[in-house]
Amino acid sequence: MIRIENVSLTRGGARILDDVSLTLPKGGLTALIGPNGAGKSSLLSLIARLQPLQTGRISVDGLPVDGTPGRALAKTLAVLRQDPGVASRLRVRELVGFGRFPHSRGRLTPEDEAVVAATLDQFDLTPLEERFVETLSGGQRQRALIAMTVAQATDYLLLDEPLNNLDMRYARDLMRRLRALADAGRTIVAVLHDVNQAAAYADRIVALRDGRQVAMGAPAEIMTPEILDAVFGYRMRVVDLEGRPMALHHL
Amino acid sequence: MRAVRRASPAGLAGVALLLALASASLFVGAGHLSLARLTQDPAAWTLFAASRLPRTLAAILAGAGLAVAGLVMQTLARNRFVEPMTAGGGQSAALGVLAVTLLWPAASLPVKMAAASAAALAASSLFVAVAQRLPPTQPLLVPLFGLAYGAVLGSALTFLAWRTDLLQYVEIWINGDFSGVLRGRYELLWLAAAATALAWWAADRLTVLSLGRDASVGLGLDYAAMMRLGLVIVSVVSAITVTTVGMIPFVGLVAPNLVTRLVGDHLRRATPWAALAGASLTLGCDVLGRLLRHPYEAPVGTVLGVVGAAAFLWLLFGPRPARA
Amino acid sequence: MLKRERVVLASLAGLALVATAAFLGLNLRGDLAFALELRGVRLLALVLVAVAVAASTVTFQTVTANRILTPAIMGLDALYAFGQTALVFGLGAYGFASLDPRLKFAGESTLMLVMALALFLPLLRARMDVTLMLLSGVVLGVLFRSLSALLIRLVDPTAFAAIQGASFASFNAVRSDLLAIAGVVTILAVAAIWRARHALDVLALGADPATGLGLDWRRSAVGLLALTALLVAVSTALVGPVVFLGLFVVAVAERLVDTRRHAVLLPAAALVGVVILVGGQALLQHGLGGEGALGIVVEFLGGVVFLALLISEARR
Numbered sequence: 001m002i003r004i005e006n007v008s009l010t011r012g013g014a015r016i017l018d019d020v021s022l023t024l025p026k027g028g029l030t031a032l033i034g035p036n037g038a039g040k041s042s043l044l045s046l047i048a049r050l051q052p053l054q055t056g057r058i059s060v061d062g063l064p065v066d067g068t069p070g071r072a073l074a075k076t077l078a079v080l081r082q083d084p085g086v087a088s089r090l091r092v093r094e095l096v097g098f099g100r101f102p103h104s105r106g107r108l109t110p111e112d113e114a115v116v117a118a119t120l121d122q123f124d125l126t127p128l129e130e131r132f133v134e135t136l137s138g139g140q141r142q143r144a145l146i147a148m149t150v151a152q153a154t155d156y157l158l159l160d161e162p163l164n165n166l167d168m169r170y171a172r173d174l175m176r177r178l179r180a181l182a183d184a185g186r187t188i189v190a191v192l193h194d195v196n197q198a199a200a201y202a203d204r205i206v207a208l209r210d211g212r213q214v215a216m217g218a219p220a221e222i223m224t225p226e227i228l229d230a231v232f233g234y235r236m237r238v239v240d241l242e243g244r245p246m247a248l249h250h251l
Numbered sequence: 252m253r254a255v256r257r258a259s260p261a262g263l264a265g266v267a268l269l270l271a272l273a274s275a276s277l278f279v280g281a282g283h284l285s286l287a288r289l290t291q292d293p294a295a296w297t298l299f300a301a302s303r304l305p306r307t308l309a310a311i312l313a314g315a316g317l318a319v320a321g322l323v324m325q326t327l328a329r330n331r332f333v334e335p336m337t338a339g340g341g342q343s344a345a346l347g348v349l350a351v352t353l354l355w356p357a358a359s360l361p362v363k364m365a366a367a368s369a370a371a372l373a374a375s376s377l378f379v380a381v382a383q384r385l386p387p388t389q390p391l392l393v394p395l396f397g398l399a400y401g402a403v404l405g406s407a408l409t410f411l412a413w414r415t416d417l418l419q420y421v422e423i424w425i426n427g428d429f430s431g432v433l434r435g436r437y438e439l440l441w442l443a444a445a446a447t448a449l450a451w452w453a454a455d456r457l458t459v460l461s462l463g464r465d466a467s468v469g470l471g472l473d474y475a476a477m478m479r480l481g482l483v484i485v486s487v488v489s490a491i492t493v494t495t496v497g498m499i500p501f502v503g504l505v506a507p508n509l510v511t512r513l514v515g516d517h518l519r520r521a522t523p524w525a526a527l528a529g530a531s532l533t534l535g536c537d538v539l540g541r542l543l544r545h546p547y548e549a550p551v552g553t554v555l556g557v558v559g560a561a562a563f564l565w566l567l568f569g570p571r572p573a574r575a
Numbered sequence: 576m577l578k579r580e581r582v583v584l585a586s587l588a589g590l591a592l593v594a595t596a597a598f599l600g601l602n603l604r605g606d607l608a609f610a611l612e613l614r615g616v617r618l619l620a621l622v623l624v625a626v627a628v629a630a631s632t633v634t635f636q637t638v639t640a641n642r643i644l645t646p647a648i649m650g651l652d653a654l655y656a657f658g659q660t661a662l663v664f665g666l667g668a669y670g671f672a673s674l675d676p677r678l679k680f681a682g683e684s685t686l687m688l689v690m691a692l693a694l695f696l697p698l699l700r701a702r703m704d705v706t707l708m709l710l711s712g713v714v715l716g717v718l719f720r721s722l723s724a725l726l727i728r729l730v731d732p733t734a735f736a737a738i739q740g741a742s743f744a745s746f747n748a749v750r751s752d753l754l755a756i757a758g759v760v761t762i763l764a765v766a767a768i769w770r771a772r773h774a775l776d777v778l779a780l781g782a783d784p785a786t787g788l789g790l791d792w793r794r795s796a797v798g799l800l801a802l803t804a805l806l807v808a809v810s811t812a813l814v815g816p817v818v819f820l821g822l823f824v825v826a827v828a829e830r831l832v833d834t835r836r837h838a839v840l841l842p843a844a845a846l847v848g849v850v851i852l853v854g855g856q857a858l859l860q861h862g863l864g865g866e867g868a869l870g871i872v873v874e875f876l877g878g879v880v881f882l883a884l885l886i887s888e889a890r891r
Contacts (some may be wrong), residue, residue, distance in 0.1 A: 050783050074789025081783045090779075090835060098777055103790040106773020152788070303719055332710070385886070391706035398713050402818065403878035474631040500717070549728040556721025563714045567707065 003027050007056035016042045018211040030183040031189045031198035034208035039193045048079035048158050074102035081160045092144050093129040099151030114165035119151040138165035159190040175201045199223050207231040265527045272534045276307040301434045309437040310378035311530040311536045313492050316443030318529020320488035321503025326482045328382040330393040334503030338397030340489035341498035342404035345373030345424040345523045366491035428554030443491045446484045454518035501559020580839045587846035595856030601861040608850050624810045625848030630765050631806035633820030637779045638695050645821040650716030651807045652816040657719040660726040677754045684808040691804040757809045764802045772837035819877020824848045878887040
């Protein structure tokens with residue numbers, strides 16, 4: 001369970017998050033949606049203790065994120081920011097191997113090697129394992145980074161716009177993999193730009209706007225013209241497509 | 252001079268500052284000098300005419316020349332943070348003189364000067380050519396490249412000098428110092444003043460260059476010719492300064508930046524101001540160097556290394572972050 | 576470790592041995608024992624400098640997550656030189672000269688440690704644009720170098736040699752009186768960096784991913800920066816400032832082993848450093864007949880590498 005209580009954040013005088021409180025139950029895939037500047041990424045990086053908390057409290061699985069030793073938290077929660085631009089010359093296998101760092105401090109045990117191999121396989125990266133990350137295409141790199149995060153084998157996965165740089169096919173592939181991971185018992189929180197991806201794959205959607213939580217609920221509850229208008233500031237049609245709501249946000 | 256006349260109160264203040272610094276420069280130094288002694292003591296008059304006056308004029312001319320050269324260079328490279336001295340111009344000018352000294356020891360001063368100018372021209376052309384190819388999204392890359400480029404040329408210079416036992420000469424060129432300036436040894440700096448005047452004469456066309464190649468050609472300008480003219484001005488000023496008084500860092504950076512913040516980037520307007528600011532800065536630092544450990548002196552290159560680097564950092568981080 | 580990496584490391588070690596043998600053995604004349612002892616001391620100093628420069632550069636590049644940054648380019652060695660002159664200034668030339676050199680070294684290193692952390696931690700935490708950071712580092716270097724020169728002038732107005740001596744590293748005349756303490760500091764610092772090699776691999780990913788993987792980024796960065804500062808103090812104290820040597824050594828080593836994994840890169844960079852310094856010195860001393868020039872040559876080559884890296888990174 002991720003518990004967020006009265007979290008506010010100001011940066012350079014601007015209010016990024018304004019007294020956000022919400023509780024995300026364990027398990028399932030949660031999508032964070034909202035317009036640019038709503039505070040989605042900031043909220044995610046606060047949960048992942050990538051930024052210090054200014055006010056309020058956040059705990060993941062009962063561990064307060066500002067008081068728990070980094071390593072213990074890293075075995076509970078894995079995070080991937082928007083393309084961190086890996087600067088160093090690494091092979092795909094080495095990169096994914098870093099996911100095991102919290103467990104073995106860099107010296108991979110046979111057990112770690114097995115996890116890495118399985119994760120590479122799971123993300124169709126085995127044929128690429130000896131390639132340098134910098135030689136990969138954007139989509140392949142994104143997959144490798146997500147594989148690293150998954151190899152961390154944590155109960156909680158936080159992903160900031162994981163679909164960035166991915167074409168339609170890989171975006172769909174990734175959402176299906178995330179869905180499978182969630183079905184296997186992991187808790188996933190992802191910032192998503194496309195409400196329809198959220199509607200199709202998420203168990204629940206949290207909508208933010210101007211640093212406040214506007215709505216939270218199952219996709220069917222959120223995907224209404226009224227709520228989407230309240231979130232994004234314009235009216236869009238929502239149609240029913242074989243039992244799934246779909247927003248015609250581009251029309 | 253319309254631009255200057257319109258801003259006359261500020262202009263007057265600037266000229267007054269320069270005059271004050273100049274009179275300080277005339278009467279500050281190891282030997283004691285005062286107005287009273289000047290009229291009575293012939294030795295004092297000799298000191299004044301042979302050393303103090305040339306020194307003061309040299310600082311004014313070099314400072315003004317370097318500041319305008321810096322302004323022109325910034326226009327050519329289309330980057331606010333470059334200057335001729337530290338971006339290879341100074342080092343290559345010294346390389347040129349060194350080469351002539353080695354190959355033709357009996358060469359006259361004008362020949363050496365020509366060699367220095369040619370070397371500086373080659374180095375500056377290469378620098379501007381590379382600077383134009385660096386991505387415009389990263390403007391700070393250009394000065395960084397310039398500083399490293401200058402350092403590489405500098406180590407080539409040191410190596411050559413060291414192999415030929417001329418390190419002491421090179422040391423004089425590298426470290427700007429006005430203490431050795433005497434009557435008869437600085438007059439070439441008037442050429443730098445002429446180059447400055449040339450820059451002012453061509454100011455309108457040079458300013459168009461800052462719009463870039465395409466826009467310049469579109470406006471009917473002979474881009475290549477103007478580029479050459481600008482580079483020649485920059486190189487000649489660098490070369491003359493290095494061979495007469497040595498490298499003086501950062502004047503070409505600090506003075507134009509201060510000026511363009513106030514009056515804008517049009518060279519017609521900025522050139523006289525930059526000359527004034529550069530002259531004041533150089534003269535002020537020279538006087539400061541003489542006062543710091545009176546009666547001994549700290550060379551102006553060292554003083555400006557401190558003052559200029561600090562000012563550079565202020566330009567980078569200070570209020571109103573400058574966009575290059 | 577991949578086979579290729581093992582081969583490269585082994586050949587580098589071989590080359591380093593050859594360089595050492597050449598340095599010690601070429602043109603030995605006169606009193607053998609005396610000459611060997613003299614050369615041995617200088618060899619030790621060169622090896623210490625090579626290792627210190629390599630380890631500090633690799634560490635600094637990793638902490639700052641940038642391959643063009645080196646402590647020297649960021650002005651750290653100029654900072655050390657400034658600390659040195661500041662001490663002279665504070666104590667007076669006489670008081671300074673009468674101090675025990677080891678005590679001086681300790682004082683200077685501490686001063687530098689404090690200044691380095693005070694300067695670079697805010698820079699790192701602000702996560703500013705790399706070019707801005709580089710540029711300000713270079714300018715800071717100029718500032719500290721000029722300040723040192725100015726201070727020297729103020730302490731001893733007739734000084735000329737001192738300034739000149741400070742502008743280029745001298746691998747010929749090393750400070751043998753500092754060898755013991757420098758050796759101890761280097762060994763301790765390098766051992767600490769070696770222990771952190773896996774953490775360094777993770778840090779190279781950047782601050783956010785490293786935090787995500789459970790590393791206390793701030794604490795690691797502070798510790799590693801302090802180690803870097805110590806190592807720079809060692810090399811600067813022994814031979815004087817070397818701006819581009821570290822960049823050159825690490826760039827060559829990285830090309831050769833083709834990985835950024837620190838378990839491989841650290842020894843490779845140290846070995847490349849030994850080959851270049853010891854081999855270069857042997858070559859210049861006995862082959863080309865000029866002993867003082869290694870510093871200048873290395874600066875020239877390193878500067879060219881820096882320009883090349885700068886342009887190629889910019890083109891990406």
